[in-house]
Amino acid sequence: MNESPSPVNSTIPDTYFEFVLGYGLLWLILITALLYALLRIHRLTSDLKDLEAAQKNSPSTAATTPHP
């Protein structure tokens, strides 16, 4: 019967699973760290804005702020 010859690179070990696992976990860590950092900055910035707004609206600062 006609059997196709084995490809030249058949000796290369099959390590596809480890390759996907390694790269997958690495990017999972890096993307999680970046997302965590960006979300934290977003939350802190909005908290700061809220606090600044609260300080502006408080009566003690309103008394010292000149009327437009």
Added chain:
Amino acid sequence: MLHILALLTGAAVIFGLYEVFLLLGIEASQGLVQKIFFVHVPAAFTMYVTLIMSAVAAAMYLIEKKVAYDHFSKAAMLSAFVFALCVMITGPVWAKPIWGTYWTWDPRLTTTLIVFLLICATLAVRHSFDRHPSRQAAGRKLGAILAIVAVLDIPLIHFSVKLWRGIHPTVIKSEGGLSPEFRSSLLWMSLSMIALGIVLTIVFFKIESLRDRLKIMTQKHLFEKGMR
């Protein structure tokens, strides 16, 4: 400025990955898993760089007592943690099909584990002391000392292969070693990963500065409220 640096870094990393996946061939003896080399080694270099940055800032804090140095040291230590975690995960995943085991008490692996544990200890100490305002200064001092101790482990990691003859291969050699294509890809990925580490450190530093500002403003706000 940070946005531009982040975009450039992202582009550099994507180009590096394109080169590794599409332009470089598959290594004959290890197969696809060998491509982990192009992120495992750069992650280790980035861990070194961020640890050095953290230790330098820690030393500056101990000398000048400026809080900004302490914030930078903590930010760089957080980046070092991220990249050390990458090293600690990609290494065993790569080792399993090549060495037949996830972990062996090889000198380089052991010294890397020690530095990873030191990074975790530094962050844990800082976190626990941060909760008590009266102990914050002590926590910063202890964090700075631990950062300097952690950086002393870097030469030990680097020269452990030569000193104790482990099974972990040496990447940087004066003669032989990698082929020119592999070498240039490794260099590109290392530089892009180090840039990513620097971007991450700047972002973490920004978080620390914002946290500090928010804390001061909250105290001021509460004080003003109490006065009324």
